[in-house]
Amino acid sequence: MTITQDRTLVAALRASLTGDVIDRTDHRYDEARRVWNGLIDRHPLVIARCRDVADVVAALDVARRYRPVVSIRGGGHQVAGSAVCDDGLVIDLSAMTTVTVDAQARTARVGAGARWADVNAATQRHGLVVQGGEVSETGVAGLTLGGGMGALQRAYGLSCDALRSVEIVTADGVVRTASATEHADLFWAVRGGGRGIGVVTTMEFALRPLGPQVASALVLYPAEQAGTVLDAWRDLVPRMPDTVSPEYAIWSVPPDPAIPAEMHGMPVIAVAGLYAGPAEEGLEVLAPLARLGTSLMDATAITDYSASQSALDPLFPAGNRYFFKSHFLEELTDAAAEAVVACGEGRPTPQCIAVVRTLGGAVAAVGDDETAFAHRRARFNVSIDAGWTDPADDDAAIGWARRAWDGLTPSATGGVYVNFAGLDEDADRDAVFGAHTARLDAIAATYDPDGVLTAAATRH
Numbered sequence: 001m002t003i004t005q006d007r008t009l010v011a012a013l014r015a016s017l018t019g020d021v022i023d024r025t026d027h028r029y030d031e032a033r034r035v036w037n038g039l040i041d042r043h044p045l046v047i048a049r050c051r052d053v054a055d056v057v058a059a060l061d062v063a064r065r066y067r068p069v070v071s072i073r074g075g076g077h078q079v080a081g082s083a084v085c086d087d088g089l090v091i092d093l094s095a096m097t098t099v100t101v102d103a104q105a106r107t108a109r110v111g112a113g114a115r116w117a118d119v120n121a122a123t124q125r126h127g128l129v130v131q132g133g134e135v136s137e138t139g140v141a142g143l144t145l146g147g148g149m150g151a152l153q154r155a156y157g158l159s160c161d162a163l164r165s166v167e168i169v170t171a172d173g174v175v176r177t178a179s180a181t182e183h184a185d186l187f188w189a190v191r192g193g194g195r196g197i198g199v200v201t202t203m204e205f206a207l208r209p210l211g212p213q214v215a216s217a218l219v220l221y222p223a224e225q226a227g228t229v230l231d232a233w234r235d236l237v238p239r240m241p242d243t244v245s246p247e248y249a250i251w252s253v254p255p256d257p258a259i260p261a262e263m264h265g266m267p268v269i270a271v272a273g274l275y276a277g278p279a280e281e282g283l284e285v286l287a288p289l290a291r292l293g294t295s296l297m298d299a300t301a302i303t304d305y306s307a308s309q310s311a312l313d314p315l316f317p318a319g320n321r322y323f324f325k326s327h328f329l330e331e332l333t334d335a336a337a338e339a340v341v342a343c344g345e346g347r348p349t350p351q352c353i354a355v356v357r358t359l360g361g362a363v364a365a366v367g368d369d370e371t372a373f374a375h376r377r378a379r380f381n382v383s384i385d386a387g388w389t390d391p392a393d394d395d396a397a398i399g400w401a402r403r404a405w406d407g408l409t410p411s412a413t414g415g416v417y418v419n420f421a422g423l424d425e426d427a428d429r430d431a432v433f434g435a436h437t438a439r440l441d442a443i444a445a446t447y448d449p450d451g452v453l454t455a456a457a458t459r460h
Helices: 003-016 029-033 053-066 116-126 140-145 184-190 223-239 279-290 305-310 334-342 391-411 429-447 454-458
Strands: 020-023 046-049 070-073 089-092 099-102 107-111 163-169 175-179 199-206 213-222 247-252 267-274 301-304 321-329 353-358 380-388
Touching: 003 020, 003 046, 003 053, 020 029, 029 046, 046 053, 053 089, 053 163, 053 199, 070 454, 099 116, 107 116, 116 140, 116 305, 140 199, 163 184, 175 184, 184 429, 213 223, 213 279, 213 305, 223 247, 223 267, 223 279, 223 334, 247 334, 267 279, 279 301, 301 305, 321 391, 334 391, 380 391
Parallel strands: 046 089, 070 089
Antiparallel strands: 020 046, 099 107, 107 199, 163 175, 163 199, 213 267, 213 301, 247 267, 247 353, 321 380, 353 380
């Protein structure tokens, strides 16, 4: 586009939106273009900060007329940074944060800019939950549209499994409701298909009773016990009920004031789980997680659900640099376990972490082709999460993550979780969507034949 066309596009947005239109001349531009991941430094032409669905319709109308590269931004974390683009239009939904709960019907309507903290605050007043992620500052839309793994997944399924309907604006500017009975193809696609099929503006979730108090386990073991604890953990997991989604992580003790200062920075193995049921009952169910080796600390306790969901928030601050990759595994074999333990070698910063999450249960109870999420049969996900602050460590941190991921490749299914897919050069649509790739592409072609949202659909 020429400078004249750029100016005309920005003027068209200003004439049609009620929300803020922020271009490079605006003093708010640098703040508005920043995303959670400090590794991402992109410079869009303009940011359309939509206040409501009418603003989204207007932004898409401008996009159809002028055909800039388009990216779609929700409300929270998005590791790969595809929520913002260079020299294009960012449709920013972060102001659309309303959460409305119908406690009697056990449903919640959630704006596309909301974070899980917003949802938890609204639903826990009624002792209800939507199965979210593990960090409350994560955006609801981004997590859900990618599937949505979290601490309750074996009990209740993925976040996308709780969806009852979505309000979505497709590239032609039409506002549609997608559900099991209306525009079922769109509803299938938004449950795990990532972004780019349209702009989801509101999500309706089914709620379940849980909380305010829950039993939560966190047990720390010495790093030297990585292999023995993992062996005991993988022996225990099949014997634990689906009301727990156990996790195993290689990390370092964070500077948490609740942990003795002399332990801060110490390499450790962390074993965790949240019980989806009565809190007192959960303490007994979670107890075996503290008997996998000689523990350094057992912080298993009854806590508020909202507190359990926000406990990790300070450890993943906005502005730090992040790079996440992942694998799905059908089994945690001896070879896979050795590769997981090897992830602990050469971690360049204490913030680098490797996490094994358990699937199965309610995740696997949904049919392979019922949603766009393509990894229902996997029993484990391993994410390699590099975190650091100094740009001088970029190569070391990203290199560690890629080497650790490569080491696990022989044991993996070949599938990749869209929310932990690396940067653009790492993303492989066939690995992310598997056998569903062609169906997703066909749905996108139906609702966006001119490719207005192609860039948003193909970036992760």
